Amino acid sequence: MTDLIASLDSVHFSYDRGNEVLTNVTLQLERGSIYVLRGKNGAGKSTLVGLLTGRLAPTSGTVTLAGGSAPSLRRSRSACVFQQLSLFQDLTVTENLLLAAVDGSPWRAWTKASARAMARRHCGKIGIDLPLDAVCGSLSFPARQKLEIARALMRRPSVLFLDEPTSALDSAARTELFGVLRRVNANGTTVVLVTHNAEDVAALRGRAIDLDGGRVVERKEGLPSRSGQSEVLEGADLKQAPAGPSESDGGSAMSAPRGTVPSMEIEIASLTLNNTVLVKLYPRHPSVMIFDDAVHRSQAVAALHEARSDYSVRLRDEPGGEWRYIRSGADEGIRVMSTDKEQHSLFAAMSVQENASLLALRRSCTAMRSPAEEGRLVDRIEARAGISWPGRHAPVGTLSGGNQQRLILASLLEARPRLLVAEEPLMGLDEPSHDTIAGLLLDHTASSRNLLIATCFPDHYHCLGARAGAVMHHPRCGPKARPDC
Amino acid sequence: MLALIVACTLAIPSFGDASNVKNLLGQAAPLLLLAIGQTFVLLIRAIDLTQGVMVGVSSVVLFVLFKDIGPVGAVGVVLLGSSALGAVSGALVAKARLDPLIGTLAGMYILTGILMFRTGGSPLTETPAISGDFLIWLGTSSVGFVPVSFIVACSLAVMAHIYLRHFVFGLHIYAMGSNPTAAIAQGINRILVFAVAYGICGLFTGGAAILLTARIHQGNPHLGEGLLFESIGSAVMGGVLLSGGIGGVWAAVRGVAIFALIQNALYLTDLNSHVRDVVLGVMIIVGVVIKAERPGDSA
Secondary structure, three states, X not given: OOOEEEEEEEEEEEOOOOOEEXXXXXXXXXXXXXXXXXXXXXXXXHHHHHHHOOOOOOOEEEEEEOOEEXXXXXXXXXXXXXXXXXXXXXXXXXXXXXXXXXXXXXXXXXXXXXXHHHHHHHXXXXXXXXXXXXXXXXXXXXXXXXXXXHHHHHOOOOEEEXXXXXXXXXXXXXXXXXXXXXXXXXXXXXEEEEOOOHHHHHHHOOEEEEEEXXXXXXXXXXXXXXXXXXXXXXXXXXXXXXXXXXXXXXXXXXXXXXXXXXXXXXXXXXXXXXXXXXXXXXXXXXXXXXXXXXXXXXXXXXXXXOOOOOEEEEEEOOOOOOOEEOOOHXXXXXXXXXXXXXXXXXXXXXXXXXXXXXXXXXXXXXXXXXXXXXXXXXXXXXXXXXXXXXXXXXXXHHOOHHHHHHHHHHHHHHOOOOEEEEEOOOOOXXXXXXXXXXXXXXXXXXXXXXXXXXXXXXXXXXXXXXXXXXXXXXXXXXXXXXXXX | OHHHXXXXXXXXXXXXXXXXXXXXXXXXXXXXXXXXXXXXXXXXXXXXOOHHHHHHHXXXXXXXXXXXXXXXXXXHHHHHHHHHHHHHHHHHHHHOOOOHHHHHHHHHHHHHHHHHHHHOOOOEOOOOHHHHHHHHHHHHOEEOOEEHHHHHHHHHHHHHHHHHHHEHHHHHHHHHHHOHHHHHHOOOOHHHHHHHHHHHHHHHHHHHHHHHHHHHOOEOOOOOOOHHHHHHXXXXXXXXXXXXXXXXXXXXXXXXHHHHHHHHHHHHOOOOHHHHHHHHHHHHHHHHHHHHHOHHHOO
């Protein structure tokens, strides 16, 4: 008899007052396998993970995990890494790991040295490199994501669920993670990974479960590998992208447009890396700020909307103009779309309409809210970004990750920011969402507004006619080409 | 709540009497204002521990000013002063990035010290006749069996609800409590939001102090003792979360209604006052647990 870790029988699920997210799902997961859960944004992947972990209860049907009907997470010895991280921000990395280690045995005694040794041993065993004495809140989002995975593995789970864990990781971190997951699986842990990224699917060589319209189709061994993401970006749907300067112009795809005066210049100085870059922004041309690693990308983006002790940011409105330091990007008309949307952009407990209103409408705080105006705004965003949602008054936390991303971007663009800073805006998206987001970004630059993309993968943004505005190196890395810096 | 009213009416014969209903509404009016004020602060993920002592300060100031500038001026000064004091303390907490609990705890000690130093801890009872008339009218008059003080409190509750739900600033308050990082990233001014939320809390606290002073016809520095925890308890029991972003004026109204009903019913029984406290504490826990299991209706 096959050893199952999860079994779903005729399961239906819908959120409060919403449409059915999962319809008649029957599924069996075998122990010791790697499963890759795929589907478009809003297909119900995260909801399915919620059911498989016992976090959500089905509207109808039966969920059986590791032999019992709807058992608790602890009883089924499963661990989850969700898009929304559950770390203790004010504790150190070692303390976060320690809490996972002593889960269930609060009387166990530790010294600082033994806790640190335990954390070092654990990180070494699973092959994740983390600054053990750093406070969690001071880490970048990718680093926190790695810590979350390390915490989950601390419990030696029999099943490990990962909900889009690679969406904010650079290629090196992603390769590192897959190595960890393969090692974990080789030791008998079942791995269930939710992802959009074709490269992730191929790298893990798992069994695919495709979700389509809330229904599950399980495939047999071997996943058909999609073409690389850069090929997708250059596909037919994106041919409307403004053409970059040709080689005959003397420029390259990553150079500044000739004869054009920058409409804004930003200088970002990393005080810890002792590194300063100048970003030149040109009207109608998206600029790309290239990073060697995701950690510094997230930190630099964070510095553009909030004051940080380790970065200083200043800008000037025209070349030769006067520099001024900025403490809050919002005060300068700068809006930021970070990969860490739960922390930086979304108000999870508030409704879709309230989120859109906060992100998009620039009103005096003494003004009265207009339900009609907010309704029209939501209609515009819905039409422009092609979002499907259970209702405009539903909490935004019930939207899928892709729809949340569309909502954030469409709302931010409604505010007509002077500069939109987008951190890896095309990463971790399925094709329809990718095309929608790319289209929204192109619309933004077409209206002579500035767009700065922070990325570790500049090739992904050729489709936008993007050019390098700056390259920020980590001192340990070798220099890259630095066009127009 | 309906079940609670029916149970109290059946169990305690005098509970439904017009005089008791009038008394219940009169008792609930100041607590309603305090709970609404505290709700504004709780919504931004903060707390105001100065509420109790502010009631004492406002009561004494009101009584003193009656003699010099009359009732209208005194009421105006108390409301303006309490809201200004609240706004300043909110701005300080936000600007200095103090933990609201510690910041307002310090404020509570400072105000208590000043108040006791100036009054010696003794109540003031002598007022000019005209001011006394005003206080008697506010504290004892009623329309039918509904006290004027309750009508005033309900009117202010409606205004607070409109402000919170239908003005942009109300949205900013919810945003600051729901996700402070995202709120700041969207350009919402943290200091302004704190100043206004604490200012509104101060305004409602001043209002509550006026109603209480009118009810007992006395400027009493000890008037607010115990009220701080009643206001926080009522708001939380109604569905306002201490973690911010969830709840609203109706949640505070619901919490105060339950709290006042239980308190009033217990007073009508022959229970020892200490036993009453125990029962009240248990009822608060039951109320909060029931509310936590039904989080959806916390507007």
